[in-house]
Amino acid sequence: MYYQRRIEQTLQNMATSFPVLMLTGPRQVGKSTLLTRMADDNRKIVSLDNPTVRALAKTDPELFLQRYSPPVLIDEVQYAPELFDYIKIYVDAHKQNGDFWLTGSQTFHLMNKVTESLAGRVGVARMLGLSSSEIEGNLLPEFRIEQKELLKRFDIAQPMNLAEIFTRIFRGSMPRLYEAPNTKVSEYYESYLETYISRDIKGLSQVADELSFLNFIAIVAARTATTVNYDTLAKEAGVTSPTAKRWLSILVSSGLVALVPAYANNALKRAVKAPRMYFLDTGLCAYITRWSSAEVLEQGAMGGPFFETWVVSEITKSYINNGIRPPLFYYRDSNKKEIDLIIARDGAIHPIEIKKGTSPKNATSAFSALKPVELAPSKEDIFAGAAHLKTAIGMGAVVCLTPDMIPVDRKNWLIPAWII
Numbered sequence: 001m002y003y004q005r006r007i008e009q010t011l012q013n014m015a016t017s018f019p020v021l022m023l024t025g026p027r028q029v030g031k032s033t034l035l036t037r038m039a040d041d042n043r044k045i046v047s048l049d050n051p052t053v054r055a056l057a058k059t060d061p062e063l064f065l066q067r068y069s070p071p072v073l074i075d076e077v078q079y080a081p082e083l084f085d086y087i088k089i090y091v092d093a094h095k096q097n098g099d100f101w102l103t104g105s106q107t108f109h110l111m112n113k114v115t116e117s118l119a120g121r122v123g124v125a126r127m128l129g130l131s132s133s134e135i136e137g138n139l140l141p142e143f144r145i146e147q148k149e150l151l152k153r154f155d156i157a158q159p160m161n162l163a164e165i166f167t168r169i170f171r172g173s174m175p176r177l178y179e180a181p182n183t184k185v186s187e188y189y190e191s192y193l194e195t196y197i198s199r200d201i202k203g204l205s206q207v208a209d210e211l212s213f214l215n216f217i218a219i220v221a222a223r224t225a226t227t228v229n230y231d232t233l234a235k236e237a238g239v240t241s242p243t244a245k246r247w248l249s250i251l252v253s254s255g256l257v258a259l260v261p262a263y264a265n266n267a268l269k270r271a272v273k274a275p276r277m278y279f280l281d282t283g284l285c286a287y288i289t290r291w292s293s294a295e296v297l298e299q300g301a302m303g304g305p306f307f308e309t310w311v312v313s314e315i316t317k318s319y320i321n322n323g324i325r326p327p328l329f330y331y332r333d334s335n336k337k338e339i340d341l342i343i344a345r346d347g348a349i350h351p352i353e354i355k356k357g358t359s360p361k362n363a364t365s366a367f368s369a370l371k372p373v374e375l376a377p378s379k380e381d382i383f384a385g386a387a388h389l390k391t392a393i394g395m396g397a398v399v400c401l402t403p404d405m406i407p408v409d410r411k412n413w414l415i416p417a418w419i420i
Contacts, residue, residue, distance in 0.1 A: 001179050005034050006139045007127055010323035012038070014123035019091040020100040022077075022114055025127035026255035026281075027196060030175045031103040032075045034127070039101070044068050047075040054079050061086040070099035078104035084117035091121050105200055105254065128255060129173025129281055131317040132420070133157065143318040143420055145343055145350035145395045153419040154405050160418040162298065162401055169310045170294035172283015173317075189287035193217075200254060206246045212239065216247050220257060221288040224279045225305035225312070227272065227332065228259065248277070256280060258316055263329035263342050263349070267372040267390075270333040278309045280316065285309065307356040307417075308340060311399050314420045315341070337369040348394035349373075355400040363398040364412045 011034070015021045023031050036045060046068045048054040057064045057080035065086055068074070077083065087100055114122060133140045136158045141149075160168070170185070174192070177183055197210055207213045216237045223233070234244040251257040259275040279285035286306065291297040297306060312328070319326040331339040331351075341352040351370060353363045375392045396412040399420065406414040 002033070002037070003030075003130055003134050003175060003178060004137070004139065005030065005127075005134060006131065006321035007125065007323070008034060008038065010321070011035070011125055013323070014125060015098040015101065017097060018121060018123035019095065019097055020087060020102065020118055020122040021098070022102045022104070022118075022122050022124045023127055024104055024124065024255070026129070027105055027200070028174055028176060028192065029127055029129045029255075031127050032073075033175070035073050035075075035101050035103060039073055043071040043073055043101070045073045045075070048079040049076050058082050065090060070094075070096070071101075072099070073101040073103075075103050076105075077102040081113040084113050088117050088121065091118075125323060126255070126320050128313075128317050128320055130175055130178060131173070131321060132168060132314055132418070133318075134321075135168070135178060140318065142322045142324055143315045143343075144345075145352065145397050147395065147413070150397075150405060150413070150415060150419065154416070157416075157419040159403065159416070163294070165307075165310070165401070165417060166294040166298040166303075169282045169306055170286050170291065170297055172281045172286070173313075174281065174283065177283070185283060186287060189284050192284065193288075196254070196256075201250070204250070206250060212237065213247060216244070217251065217256075218288050220248065220251060220277065221279055221285045222302075224277065224285055225308045226277065228274050228277050256284070258313070258326075260312065260328050260330050260341070263331045263339075263344070265373045265391075268331070268333065268369070270335060272332040272334070276330045278312045278316075280313045282306055282310045282313065304356050308354045311354045311417060311420060312341060315343075318420070331366075331369060333369060337366045339366050339369065344391075348392040350394045351396040353396075353398045355398060358401045358403070359414070360398060360400055363400070364396060364408055367393075367396050367412070 011021060011023065023035060025031055039045060046053055048057055061083045064083065091099065114124065138156050140153060171177055177185060177188060197214060201207050201210060201213060219233060219236045230241045230244045234241045237244060248257065252259055256279065258278050258280050260278065261275045262271060262273050286297055289302065291300065297303060316326045316328065327343055327345045329342040329344055331342060339351045340354045343350040343352065349370065351367045355363055370393055373391050375390045397415045398408065398412065399415050399417050402414040402416050405416065408414060
């Protein structure tokens with residue numbers, strides 16, 4: 001069974017606007033499957049997973065492009081970065097949009113080469129695992145905290161109870177696990193990790209010890225939905241802080257982890273500046289942290305952090321699938337006031353709390369921490385030169401397990417988690 005992807009329209013738009021379309025993302029999220037389905041009969045399709053083809057691409061890129069002339073889809077292009085200079089030459093000579101479709105795991109080496117060789121000629125899109133809405137067959141726009149848009153989602157989305165949500169959290173977002181539902185989750189993720197280490201990580205100069213790196217992944221997974229502290233990560237992993245920072249950057253560039261930056265405004269003088277980290281696939285995170293079932297996970301100590309991780313990853317995917325950089329932030333200050341997520345767009349910020357409960361109490365109390373940045377500056381603000389620090393505070397939300405959309409007050413609503 002194939003699940004239609006929301007990002008397809010974004011890719012079609014890019015393919016008509018750039019000579020080169022580059023689709024990156026973690027392994028096995030469906031990049032080559034999607035582009036193969038989009039390709040017409042005239043487009044050649046070649047994978048550099050084939051060692052013979054890969055050898056030709058690396059040793060004689062010019063001959064490779066004669067054999068696989070555009071329009072062409074080149075899968076796993078990260079294995080032959082030698083191609084990029086020759087693709088540039090071809091593109092500059094022919095100036096035909098859509099000639100090259102490329103896929104590759106998002107690595108430092110790949111993106112550096114793309115940036116150097118194909119600047120101005122390539123449209124780069126990122127793809128993650130299936131979103132919950134895609135699994136349900138709904139291709140929804142990006143998630144916005146606007147009453148009209150939320151009611152549209154409420155009418156379309158399939159209601160889910162706590163057990164159903166945690167079943168999805170435990171299974172994760174890899175297409176294979178839904179296209180072949182009899183696949184054993186633990187065996188799948190064990191194979192996934194082995195492939196990731198042996199093919200994406202092996203040989204990276206930043207990772208000298210693969211076992212230590214695997215242990216570091218487990219430490220990060222156990223800290224999903226927490227503020228990044230490189231000293232703590234380094235101490236637990238037995239490495240230096242600079243190494244911990246490099247290794248976390250590898251997980252981010254691989255598409256396994258997302259960093260949500262702290263909301264910055266000079267009017268918020270006590271705000272913490274470190275980012276917050278989330279595993280983007282909750283199934284992989286649950287496997288690494290050794291949870292045996294969805295029921296045990298839901299009832300365990302990490303039930304809340306996993307629920308928050310799932311909500312943040314779903315909102316992140318909703319933006320990426322629509323070709324938009326996620327405008328997501330969080331807030332925490334030295335007084336321990338915390339807002340789980342802030343969506344900042346169109347001149348306003350929208351605070352979001354994420355609670356694993358049906359009717360959480362006082363869930364919006366932390367929103368008052370944003371009062372110093374609220375638009376409508378007083379004369380004192382203007383005279384003090386603080387007007388430029390002000391912004392509108394839009395509708396807020398508490399994403400939880402409520403069965404209905406319910407207003408908390410005039411400005412904030414309880415939102416069912418299954419509509420994201």
